[in-house]
Amino acid sequence: MTLRPDLSVIAANVAAGSRVLDVGCGDGALMAALRDERQVDARGLEIDAANVAAAMARGLSVAQGDADVDLAGYPDASFDYAILSQTLQTARAPDVVLDHLLRIGRRAFVSFPNFAHWRVRLSLLWGGRMPVTRQLPERWYDTPNIHHLTIDDFRAFLAERQVRVERAWFLSGDAETGSAAANLFAEHAVFLLARAEPK
Amino acid sequence: MLDTIDQRFGLSRNVTLPQGLSLDGGGRLATVDIAYETYGMLDADKGNAILVCHALTGDQHLASEHPRTGKPGWWQRMVGPGRPIDTDRWFVVCANVLGSCMGTSGPASIDPATGAPYAMRFPVITIRDMVRAQAMLLDHLGIGRLAAVVGGSMGGMQALSWSATYPERVEAAVVLASTARHSAQNIAFHEVGRQAVMADPRWNNGDYYGAEPPAAGLAVARMAAHITYLSEAGLTEKFGRKLQAREAKTFGFDADFQVESYLRHQGLSFVDRFDANSYLYITRAMDYFDLAEEHGGLLANAFAASRARFCLVSFDTDWLYPTADSRSIVRALHAAGAPASFVELSSPYGHDAFLLDSPELDRVMAGFLGSGR
Numbered sequence: 034m035t036l037r038p039d040l041s042v043i044a045a046n047v048a049a050g051s052r053v054l055d056v057g058c059g060d061g062a063l064m065a066a067l068r069d070e071r072q073v074d075a076r077g078l079e080i081d082a083a084n085v086a087a088a089m090a091r092g093l094s095v096a097q098g099d100a101d102v103d104l105a106g107y108p109d110a111s112f113d114y115a116i117l118s119q120t121l122q123t124a125r126a127p128d129v130v131l132d133h134l135l136r137i138g139r140r141a142f143v144s145f146p147n148f149a150h151w152r153v154r155l156s157l158l159w160g161g162r163m164p165v166t167r168q169l170p171e172r173w174y175d176t177p178n179i180h181h182l183t184i185d186d187f188r189a190f191l192a193e194r195q196v197r198v199e200r201a202w203f204l205s206g207d208a209e210t211g212s213a214a215a216n217l218f219a220e221h222a223v224f225l226l227a228r229a230e231p232k
Numbered sequence: 233m234l235d236t237i238d239q240r241f242g243l244s245r246n247v248t249l250p251q252g253l254s255l256d257g258g259g260r261l262a263t264v265d266i267a268y269e270t271y272g273m274l275d276a277d278k279g280n281a282i283l284v285c286h287a288l289t290g291d292q293h294l295a296s297e298h299p300r301t302g303k304p305g306w307w308q309r310m311v312g313p314g315r316p317i318d319t320d321r322w323f324v325v326c327a328n329v330l331g332s333c334m335g336t337s338g339p340a341s342i343d344p345a346t347g348a349p350y351a352m353r354f355p356v357i358t359i360r361d362m363v364r365a366q367a368m369l370l371d372h373l374g375i376g377r378l379a380a381v382v383g384g385s386m387g388g389m390q391a392l393s394w395s396a397t398y399p400e401r402v403e404a405a406v407v408l409a410s411t412a413r414h415s416a417q418n419i420a421f422h423e424v425g426r427q428a429v430m431a432d433p434r435w436n437n438g439d440y441y442g443a444e445p446p447a448a449g450l451a452v453a454r455m456a457a458h459i460t461y462l463s464e465a466g467l468t469e470k471f472g473r474k475l476q477a478r479e480a481k482t483f484g485f486d487a488d489f490q491v492e493s494y495l496r497h498q499g500l501s502f503v504d505r506f507d508a509n510s511y512l513y514i515t516r517a518m519d520y521f522d523l524a525e526e527h528g529g530l531l532a533n534a535f536a537a538s539r540a541r542f543c544l545v546s547f548d549t550d551w552l553y554p555t556a557d558s559r560s561i562v563r564a565l566h567a568a569g570a571p572a573s574f575v576e577l578s579s580p581y582g583h584d585a586f587l588l589d590s591p592e593l594d595r596v597m598a599g600f601l602g603s604g605r
Contacts, residue, residue: 076571085575086592089543090599094571096562106563 057120061088149183259355267335268327272319285383333507352438384408425453451499463549463582531564
C-alpha cells in the first residue's frame with residue numbers, strides 16, 4: 034500500500050517504538066503503516082464516522098472526535114509525537130489546535146497544502162478564480178479548508194510563537210523541492226516541530 | 233475433543249455454584265444458580281473465550297431459540313459461524329444475569345432457608361454483583377482470561393464493570409450503546425416502571441408466586457420502557473398517526489392508533505416471558521450503577537489497572553444512553569492511557585440499534601475482535 038507523499042515523509046521519520054497520536058487520522062493508513070513497519074503504539078482522532086469504522090476494522094485505536102473540541106481532553110506530554118496531516122487548514126482555530134499538539138506530543142508533525150504555490154498564484158492572478166488543484170481539489174463553497182495558509186505564513190506563525198522547527202520537507206507531487214523557494218514551488222509541506230524549551 | 237463430551241459446555245446449561253456470593257448491598261447468597269449457554273470450541277490454551285453480557289430483559293439464549301417464545305436468539309445476527317462474533321473462532325459464553333428469571337438466581341428462585349420463593353426477600357444486587365457471579369461461572373468453566381467481554385446497554389455496563397473489577401482477566405471490552413452511570417432521567421424512567429408494577433394489586437408486595445402475577449403493571453412498565461428504546465423519528469416513520477385497522481377515530485379509548493396497538497402488544501408479550509420482581513431488581517441494579525463513584529469519583533481510576541483494549545459504539549438517535557455518555561467514558565479511558573476506540577454510528581432506531589441490522593457495527597465488531605490475536 035502506498036502512502037500519500039506527506040504521510041510517507043512522516044512515516045519515515047517517526048522513531049520506531051514511539052507513542053503517536055494521529056489527529057485527523059482518516060481511515061488509519063498512516064497509523065497502520067507505523068504500527069506494522071515501526072512498532073509504533075498509535076492512537077487516532079477522526080471526525081468522520083465511516084473513516085473511524087474503517088480504521089477500527091483495521092484493528093486501530095481511533096476515537097471519533099473533533100480536533101477543535103476534543104484535544105483538550107488529552108493529558109500533557111502523553112505522546113512522543115502528535116501528527117496533524119492536511120488538517121490544520123480545516124480547523125476552526127488552527128492556533129489553538131497547534132498549541133494542543135505541542136502540549137500533548139513532545140514533538141509534532143504538521144503537514145498542509147501551500148496556498149502560495151505558483152499554480153494557486155496563477156489561478157488567482159490570471160483567472161481571478163479560487164484555485165482548484167490536485168492539492169486543493171474542492172471548490173470554494175464545498176471545501177473543508179477554511180483557513181488557507183502559505184509556507185511563509187506558517188514560518189512566521191512559528192517564529193512568533195517561538196516554536197522550534199526541527200526539520201521541514203517541501204514537496205511537489207512526491208518529489209522534494211528546495212527550502213529557499215519552497216513558498217513558490219512546494220505544493221505542500223511537512224514540518225517537525227518541538228516546543229521551545231525555556232532556557 | 234474435550235469439549236464435545238464436557239457437560240459444562242453447550243446450550244441450556246445450568247450450574248449451582250456452592251461457594252455463595254457476598255453482595256455489594258451487604259446481603260449474601262448461600263449458593264448461586266446460573267443458567268448459561270456456550271457456543272464454539274474452547275482452545276487448548278483457553279485463550280479464545282468471549283463473554284457476551286445481555287441487557288435488562290435479555291437472557292442466555294444469545295444465538296439459540298428462546299424456549300418460551302420460540303423466537304431466534306436475541307443476537308443471532310451477531311453471533312454464529314462466520315458472523316462478526318465468529319463461533320468458528322471464538323468460544324462464546326452467555327449467562328443469564330443475577331436477579332433475572334431464566335434460570336439464574338433471582339427473586340423467583342426458591343430461598344433454601346424457607347423453601348419458598350425469595351420474592352422481595354431476595355437481596356438487592358448491583359451490576360458488579362452480576363459480574364462477580366459471571367466470574368464464578370468462568371472459574372467453573374476453567375476460563376481465566378477473557379479474550380473479550382462484549383455487551384450492549386446493561387451488557388455494556390457489565391463489560392465496563394468487568395474491566396474495572398477483574399482487570400487481569402479482560403483483554404478487550406466492547407461497550408455498545410451504554411453508560412458508566414445512570415442519569416437522573418434513566419432512574420426516572422425506571423421508577424415509573426417499578427411504580428407501575430407495584431401499583432398492580434396482584435403484585436401483593438412481591439408475593440404472587442403460585443397466584444396471578446402483576447401482568448397489567450409489568451406490561452405498563454414495559455410499554456413506558458419500550459418508548460425509551462426507540463427514537464422519535466423512528467416511531468414517526470413506522471407509525472406516524474396511522475390508525476389501527478379502522479377508518480376513523482372511535483372517540484373512545486381503544487387502541488385507535490397503530491403506535492398504541494404496538495405498545496400494548498409489546499407489553500403483553502413481555503409479561504409471558506419475564507418476572508415482575510426480576511424487573512424491579514434489575515432496574516434497581518442499573519440505577520445504582522455509577523462506575524466513577526465506585527472508584528473515588530474519578531472514572532479514569534476505574535481503568536487504572538486495566539490492560540484491555542476498548543471499543544465503544546454509540547448511536548446518533550439513542551437518547552437513553554446518548555453519545556455524550558460514551559464520549560465521557562472514552563475521555564476517561566484516554567486519561568488512563570488505555571487503547572480505546574470510539575465511533576458514533578448513524579441509525580434511525582434509537583437505543584435498540586445495537587440489536588438490529590447494522591453492517592457498520594458488524595464491521596467494527598469483527599475488525600476489533602480480529603485485531604486482538
